[in-house]
Amino acid sequence: MQIAAGEFKAKCLQLMDRVHQTHERVVITKRGKPVAQLLQLAEDKPRPVIGRLRGTVTRCTDVF
Numbered sequence: 531m532q533i534a535a536g537e538f539k540a541k542c543l544q545l546m547d548r549v550h551q552t553h554e555r556v557v558i559t560k561r562g563k564p565v566a567q568l569l570q571l572a573e574d575k576p577r578p579v580i581g582r583l584r585g586t587v588t589r590c591t592d593v594f
Contacts (some may be wrong), residue, residue: 531553531556531557531558532557532558532559532564533545533556533557533558533559534558534559534560535558535559535560535565538556538568541568545568546568546570549568549569549570550570553569553570555567555568555569556569557578
């Protein structure tokens with residue numbers, strides 16, 4: 531979907547709700563040229579507690 535910047539300004543909150551619900555991408559244009567796009571962010575899934583540090587700890591066998 532493409533929308534002019536002036537129209538986007540008037541309908542910003544409605545478009546944000548629409549993008550959230552439909553996962554549709556909105557391209558915002560200024561004088562007919564694309565300048566920005568509005569799309570839904572991927573939701574960050576919390577990392578599990580068990581295994582969170584996997585690969586970050588090293589073992590040193592020779593201390594001298």
